[in-house]
Structures are given as structure tokens and as C-alpha cells.
Amino acid sequence: MLNAxxxxxxxxxxxxxxxxxxxxxxxxxxxxxxxxNIVNTLLLLNVVAGFFWNSEGVLFNEMFRTNPLMILEKNIxxxxxxIISMQSYSWLKTHKHVPEFYILLLSTLLGMFFMxxxxxxxxxxxxxxxxxxxxAAVANFDLTKRQSSEAAMKLIISxxxxxxxxxxxxxxxxxxxxxxxxxxxxxxxxxxxxxxxAFVLLMAGFAFKISVVPFHLWTADVYEGAPVAVxxxxxxxxxxxxxxxxxxxxxxxxxPLAGAWYNMLFLLSLLTIIIGNLFAxxxxxxxxxxxxxxxxxxGFILIGISGSSQLGSTSVIYFVLIYIFSNLAAFGVVxxxxxxxxxxxxxxxxxxxxxxxxxxxxxTIALFSLAGVPPTAGFFxxxxxxxxxxxxxxxxxxxxxALNMVISFYYYLRVVKAIFMDKNEQPIERVAMPLMPRLxxxxxxxxxxxxxxxxxxxxxxxxxTAPF
Amino acid sequence: xxxxxxxxxxxxxxxxSAGGILIGKLLNKGSKNPQKGEPYECGIAPxxxxxxxxxxxxxxxxxxxxxxxVELIFMYPWATVVKEMGMVALVEIVIFIFILFLGxxxxxxxxxxxxx
Amino acid sequence: MSLVEIIxxxxxxxxxxxxIMVLLSKNPVHSVLWLIAVFFAISGHYILLNAQFLAIVNLxxxxxxxxxxxxxxxxxxNQNAETEPRSKSTWIxxxxxxxxxxxxxxVVAAVRDSENLIQNIGGKAYAKTxxxxxxxxxxxxNLGRVLFTQYVVPFEISSVLFLSAMVGAxxxxxxx
Numbered sequence: 001m002l003n004a005x006x007x008x009x010x011x012x013x014x015x016x017x018x019x020x021x022x023x024x025x026x027x028x029x030x031x032x033x034x035x036x037n038i039v040n041t042l043l044l045l046n047v048v049a050g051f052f053w054n055s056e057g058v059l060f061n062e063m064f065r066t067n068p069l070m071i072l073e074k075n076i077x078x079x080x081x082x083i084i085s086m087q088s089y090s091w092l093k094t095h096k097h098v099p100e101f102y103i104l105l106l107s108t109l110l111g112m113f114f115m116x117x118x119x120x121x122x123x124x125x126x127x128x129x130x131x132x133x134x135x136a137a138v139a140n141f142d143l144t145k146r147q148s149s150e151a152a153m154k155l156i157i158s159x160x161x162x163x164x165x166x167x168x169x170x171x172x173x174x175x176x177x178x179x180x181x182x183x184x185x186x187x188x189x190x191x192x193x194x195x196x197x198a199f200v201l202l203m204a205g206f207a208f209k210i211s212v213v214p215f216h217l218w219t220a221d222v223y224e225g226a227p228v229a230v231x232x233x234x235x236x237x238x239x240x241x242x243x244x245x246x247x248x249x250x251x252x253x254x255x256p257l258a259g260a261w262y263n264m265l266f267l268l269s270l271l272t273i274i275i276g277n278l279f280a281x282x283x284x285x286x287x288x289x290x291x292x293x294x295x296x297x298x299g300f301i302l303i304g305i306s307g308s309s310q311l312g313s314t315s316v317i318y319f320v321l322i323y324i325f326s327n328l329a330a331f332g333v334v335x336x337x338x339x340x341x342x343x344x345x346x347x348x349x350x351x352x353x354x355x356x357x358x359x360x361x362x363x364t365i366a367l368f369s370l371a372g373v374p375p376t377a378g379f380f381x382x383x384x385x386x387x388x389x390x391x392x393x394x395x396x397x398x399x400x401x402a403l404n405m406v407i408s409f410y411y412y413l414r415v416v417k418a419i420f421m422d423k424n425e426q427p428i429e430r431v432a433m434p435l436m437p438r439l440x441x442x443x444x445x446x447x448x449x450x451x452x453x454x455x456x457x458x459x460x461x462x463x464x465t466a467p468f
Numbered sequence: 469x470x471x472x473x474x475x476x477x478x479x480x481x482x483x484x485s486a487g488g489i490l491i492g493k494l495l496n497k498g499s500k501n502p503q504k505g506e507p508y509e510c511g512i513a514p515x516x517x518x519x520x521x522x523x524x525x526x527x528x529x530x531x532x533x534x535x536x537x538v539e540l541i542f543m544y545p546w547a548t549v550v551k552e553m554g555m556v557a558l559v560e561i562v563i564f565i566f567i568l569f570l571g572x573x574x575x576x577x578x579x580x581x582x583x584x
Numbered sequence: 585m586s587l588v589e590i591i592x593x594x595x596x597x598x599x600x601x602x603x604i605m606v607l608l609s610k611n612p613v614h615s616v617l618w619l620i621a622v623f624f625a626i627s628g629h630y631i632l633l634n635a636q637f638l639a640i641v642n643l644x645x646x647x648x649x650x651x652x653x654x655x656x657x658x659x660x661x662n663q664n665a666e667t668e669p670r671s672k673s674t675w676i677x678x679x680x681x682x683x684x685x686x687x688x689x690x691v692v693a694a695v696r697d698s699e700n701l702i703q704n705i706g707g708k709a710y711a712k713t714x715x716x717x718x719x720x721x722x723x724x725x726n727l728g729r730v731l732f733t734q735y736v737v738p739f740e741i742s743s744v745l746f747l748s749a750m751v752g753a754x755x756x757x758x759x760x
Contacts, residue, residue: 015744018744018747019570022570022747025577026573026574026577059737060734063734063735063736063738097755100752100754100755103748104755107744107747107748110741110744111741111745122738123738126738126742129745130745130748133745133749134748134749134751137748137751137753137755141755143756152756192697193693193694193697197690197691197694472587475587475590475591520659521659521660522656522660524757526656526659526660527653527656527657527660527757528753528754528757528758530653531653531750532750532753533649533652534649534650534652534653535746535749535750537644537645537648537649538645538649539743541641541644541645542731542739545728545731546728547728548724548725548728549725549728549729552729553729553732553733556732560732563740563743567740567743567746567747568746568747571747571751574751574754575754578758580758
């Protein structure tokens with residue numbers, strides 16, 4: 001009994017936080033600041049506790065399994081959630097529904113944990129639903145803005161459609177194999193046409209969630225309409241969680257179909273990188289810009305996955321960690337600026353350096369890391385991804401990816417140029433940084449630099465991943 | 469063969485309702501005039517379309533109803549096995565109901581159950 | 585053709601026709617009514633699979649409660665025949681028809697192919713799809729036994745899902 005509780009400690013911790021918040025909400029009214037302090041302390045405790053009492057095991061007929069790699073993935077997600085929570089301090093301070101925001105956000109986190117730990121397709125599906133449905137409600141949290149409701153509507157409908165595809169694929173998979181348990185599926189997969197078809201549907205469901213072209217159409221609109229904190233959560237945490245599961249499912253459950261999914265990944269990654277980059281070139285809204293940039297980043301991750309080696313899974317997890325730091329640093333600045341001035345377009349950021357030198361530097365480092373400029377961690381992340389992809393000796397893929405990295409330099413540096421060089425009559429006024437967002441941004445910057453330079457991080461992840 | 473009875477029942481049900489409609493159509497010497505199509509045959513003529521946007525409160529009620537509907541449906545299979553499973557099943561269902569009860573308290577506190 | 589097969593084909597035809605009518609109806613309320621017909625047909629399928637409990641649940645939850653939600657959403661969005669958008673251009677319809685047809689061909693081919701793959705287990709020939717003739721799982725005791733042992737984690741998580749649905753709906757619905 002105690003052992004079972006220990007195995008599920010991260011899930012239980014999140015559930016406990018949800019209950020504490022709910023009970024606090026049911027009690028007497030408290031001010032937002034008190035709530036935010038309580039929540040951030042609890043989240044910090046959650047992250048810290050995640051690193052202790054680690055164990056490995058399987059519960060409830062493989063419904064739930066855990067191992068050090070999964071614990072690490074969950075810790076990465078908890079850390080990202082904590083950073084977002086601290087960054088959105090200024091936005092939430094004046095919001096009317098702070099406890100509800102956290103209840104919904106943490107239920108999605110719980111869903112992701114179960115999705116990562118699920119050893120059964122049903123469990124995986126339930127986790128996925130739990131991690132998307134409350135997000136749609138959270139996307140509507142700018143209650144007075146029409147655009148926010150539109151974003152929520154688009155998110156819920158597109159995610160319902162993709163879960164429909166996923167369920168259809170799962171039911172056919174069950175029909176042909178007679179099992180939904182991950183450990184039994186590989187032996188039952190024989191590559192018959194119906195199984196390939198079921199797999200294509202599953203793949204489409206995944207592709208929707210990580211917004212791979214051609215399933216990306218919802219991304220830009222939802223990112224633009226949702227509150228910035230939710231956008232950053234969507235682009236980093238929920239995408240990261242699905243990517244973790246995607247890698248492990250492809251590498252273990254669907255290993256017998258590796259030939260089929262390599263071709264799919266090849267096509268999808270090319271399309272995703274090219275279209276993500278070309279559309280990112282044209283954007284002026286900062287959130288739309290980051291949306292398309294995140295689509296292009298997912299394309300690079302797919303190249304890493306297509307390598308189908310231990311290096312593949314290591315580099316993907318490593319890159320997601322780096323991506324969380326870099327994207328959150330960029331979003332953190334956008335959240336601060338948008339909460340105080342309401343400005344969200346790139347042309348507003350002209351002359352940003354004159355008024356906010358510190359924020360300008362943070363944004364620049366984040367963009368450099370997203371582009372993959374050498375001293376930052378983004379460079380190492382992309383380098384390992386391409387290395388993993390190169391193992392298949394598909395030089396066309398690698399060449400096009402490398403060319404696209406050059407294109408991406410152009411649009412990231414365009415923003416940097418606007419910040420440092422362009423003149424502006426009315427630049428964004430000086431934005432005050434409260435303690436919490438400042439801490440969060442510094443953590444991100446340290447992460448961006450340290451993850452790349454300290455080789456221990458990569459080695460540690462590599463020691464946990466399983467050989468292909 | 470139970471299936472025979474099933475088919476007979478289906479056919480009988482369809483025949484019964486279709487027959488009623490058919491007889492009504494045959495016996496009725498219908499007179500057509502525009503007033504027949506109105507919501508009230510006598511009284512004030514409606515001035516706007518009866519299609520109106522509903523208040524969102526209805527939806528809230530329906531959703532809360534649906535959630536507790538599903539909760540009760542989970543209790544049917546529980547009721548059949550609780551005797552043989554004993555304490556474990558009891559604990560499981562109590563956790564389940566407790567979580568939903570917290571949600572109910574929340575909705576109550578926010579005044580979602582008050583009419584408008 | 586046995587009686588069960590006759591019922592199967594009848595229900596399948598009913599489900600398909602009703603599903604098509606859901607899409608073709610101009611009035612969204614009619615669509616909802618056709619959808620109820622679809623649910624009834626599917627409940628019939630559940631009974632054929634010896635899953636009476638699931639059939640009844642399908643009727644209570646889907647045809648009963650969820651359809652009410654559908655109707656409220658339609659009333660909420662104030663959708664009716666007059667506000668229906670103009671029909672799409674012929675090219676889009678053509679493209680949709682071709683795409684749907686391709687999907688149909690792929691599905692039919694894949695299913696046929698899997699039927700041809702007969703495997704031999706213990707002297708008996710089985711299709712390589714899972715065998716579903718001994719369906720006792722839909723009976724309420726079996727379902728309960730599985731739900732509260734093997735599937736207890738999903739069961740408890742679903743309550744968190746309900747909780748978050750409730751919280752989300754109340755926050756969005758009560759704008760004061």
C-alpha cells in the first residue's frame with residue numbers, strides 16, 4: 001500500500017494541491033496575492049519533492065507504471081508549470097478567478113502525468129482528455145475578450161476532432177490485436193493493412209496535439225486569442241508532454257512498424273519545418289510569431305525522433321527541456337509587457353532596448369536559443385537532434401533541415417534587430433518586474449546557458465533512456 | 469429464439485405508431501389556412517420569431533445534471549459487486565463521490581445553482 | 585442469413601442513414617433528432633453484442649442527457665435555418681467527396697485484407713481480427729468487477745475530469 005502511494009507520489013501531490021486550492025476557495029475569501037503566494041509555494045514544494053523518493057514499478061495491471069525517466073519527464077513539466085505560474089503573477093494579480101485558474105491548470109498537469117505513466121491505451125486516452133479539456137476552459141480566461149472565447153472554441157473543437165481520430169485508430173488497433181496494454185501490443189502487431197491504417201489515425205491524433213503540419217491550422221489562432229500565460233503553457237508544457245509520450249510510444253509500442261513510421265515522420269517533419277518557417281517570416285503579432293516558430297521547432301524534434309536510436313529519444317527529451325527554458329523566457333517577457341501595456345505586436349517592440357535593457361537582453365538570449373546560435377543551449381539541442389536524424393543517412397532531410405535553420409535565423413534576428421536598432425517614436429514604457437517574474441526569468445536564462453554547457457544534464461538523460 | 473420476439477416487437481411498435489398517424493391522415497378533412505401555422509391560433513399575433521438566444525444558465529444546469537447523471541451510472545456496476553469486493557469497493561466509490569461532492573460544493577458556493 | 589444478421593444489417597443501415605441525415609438536415613434541431621436515431625441504432629448493436637448495460641447507459645447518457653446539452657448549445661448559439669451559411673462552392677464539395685471516397689476505399693481494402701488473413705489456433709481457423717463472439721464483458725457484474733479492480737485508476741481520474749469540467753463551466757458560465 002505504502003509502496004503504491006510512493007510510486008504515484010507526483011500524481012498524488014498534484015491532486016493534493018488541487019484539493020487544497022478547492023477547499024481554500026470554499027472557505028473564506030482571500031486576496032489574490034495570498035493565493036498566488038500559497039500556490040507558488042506548493043508548486044515549488046511539488047518540484048522539489050519530485051526529485052526525492054524515486055522508485056520504479058507497475059501498478060493495477062500495467063495501468064500505471066513509473067521509472068526514473070518518467071519521473072524526470074514529470075519533473076521537467078512541473079518545473080515548467082512553476083515557471084509559468086511565477087511569470088503570470090502580474091496578470092493573475094488582478095484576475096477574478098485565480099483559484100479556478102490553478103485548479104484547471106493543475107488538472108491538465110495531472111492528465112499529462114497519467115498520460116506519461118499510462119501503460120494502457122485507455123489510460124493514455126483519458127490522460128490526454130484530462131490534459132486538453134480544462135485547457136480549453138483556461139484559454140477562455142480573458143473573460144471579457146471575444147477573441148479568448150474564440151480561441152477556447154477552436155481549441156476544444158479541434159482537440160475533440162483529433163481525439164475522435166485517435167479513438168477510431170485505437171478501436172481498430174484493439175480489433176486487430178485484442179489488447180490495449182503497451183507491453184503486449186508489440187508482439188501482436190504484424191503490420192497488416194488494417195493495423196497500419198489504425199496507426200495512421202493514431203499518428204494523426206498525436207500530430208494534432210503537437211501541431212505538426214498539416215494538422216497545425218488551429219495553432220496560430222488559439223495562441224493569438226488565449227491569454228499569454230495559457231499560450232505559453234500550451235506551447236511548452238502540453239506540447240512537451242505529448243512529445244514525451246510520442247517518443248516512448250513510437251520507440252516501444254510501435255517498434256514493429258518502424259519502417260512505416262519512418263516514412264511518415266520524414267514527410268511530416270519536412271512539411272512542418274518548411275511551412276512553420278515560411279509562415280513565421282510574415283507574422284507581426286508576437287504570439288502568432290512564436291506559434292509558427294514552435295511549429296518549426298516541432299519539425300526539428302520529429303527529425304530527431306526519426307533517427308530511431310537511443311540518441312533519438314535522449315535528444316528529444318533534452319531538446320524539450322531546452323525548449324521549455326527558451327520559450328518560457330521569451331513568453332515571460334511577452335507576458336510582462338502584455339499585462340502592463342497590452343502591446344503584443346513585434347513592431348511595438350522597436351526600441352525596446354532603450355527603455356527596458358534587462359528584458360531586451362533576456363528576450364534576445366531566448367530568441368538566440370530558439371534559433372540555435374552556438375553559445376546557447378538551443379544550438380546543442382538542435383545539433384543533437386540533427387545528429388540523431390543523420391544516423392539514418394537521409395541526407396536530403398538533413399540538408400533541408402540545415403537550410404531551414406538558416407532561414408529561421410533571419411526571422412529571429414529580425415526581432416532582435418527591432419529591439420536593438422530600430423527607432424520608435426513611442427517605445428514600450430519601462431515595465432516594472434515584480435520579484436516572482438524576475439526570479440522565473442533568471443531561472444530560464446540560467447537554464448538556457450547551463451543546460452547547454454553542463455554536459456552532466458545530457459549524460460544524465462542519456463543514462464535513463466532505453467536503447468532502441 | 470428471443471430475436472423473433474424482438475423483431476415482432478419492433479414491427480408491432482412501428483406499425484402501431486405509423487398506423488395511428490395514417491388513420492389520422494385518412495379521417496381528417498384538413499383545412500389549410502395560415503393561422504394553423506402560428507403558435508397560438510387565437511390571441512395576439514406573434515411579432516418576432518420564437519427562435520431566441522437562450523441564457524447560458526440553462527446550459528450550466530444541463531451540464532451539472534449530466535455530470536451527476538454519469539456519476540450515478542457508475543454506481544450501478546458498483547452496486548452489483550460491492551458485496552463480493554467489500555471494503556475496497558467502498559473506499560473507491562467514496563473517493564469518487566467525495567471528489568464530485570467538492571465540485572458540487574464549489575458550484576453551490578459560486579451560486580451556479582441559483583436561478584439567474 | 586440468421587435473424588441476428590438481419591437485425592445487424594437493419595440496425596447498421598438505420599445508423600448510417602440517420603448519420604447521413606444528421607449532416608444533410610438544414611435545421612440543426614432536426615440534426616439532433618436524427619442523432620438520437622443513431623444512438624438508438626448503436627444501442628441495438630450493443631444488445632446484439634450482449635452488452636445490455638452499455639446499451640442502456642448509451643440511451644440514458646447520450647440520447648437523454650447529452651442531446652439536451654446539444655439542444656441548449658443550438659439555442660445558445662441561436663443557430664437556425666435562416667442563419668445557416670451559404671453552401672460551399674462546388675470545388676470544395678468535389679474535393680470533399682474525392683477525399684471521403686479515398687478514405688472509404690482504404691478502409692474497405694484494409695478490412696477485407698485483414699479478413700483474408702486466417703490464422704490457425706488449436707485446429708480452428710480464426711480471422712486475424714480479435715474474436716468477439718463470447719461477449720460477456722458488457723454484463724453489469726463483469727463490468728463492475730473489472731471497473732473496480734483493473735480500471736480503478738481511470739475510474740478515479742474521470743472524477744477529476746468531471747470536477748474540472750464543472751469548475752470550468754461554472755467559471756465561464758457565471759460571469760459575475
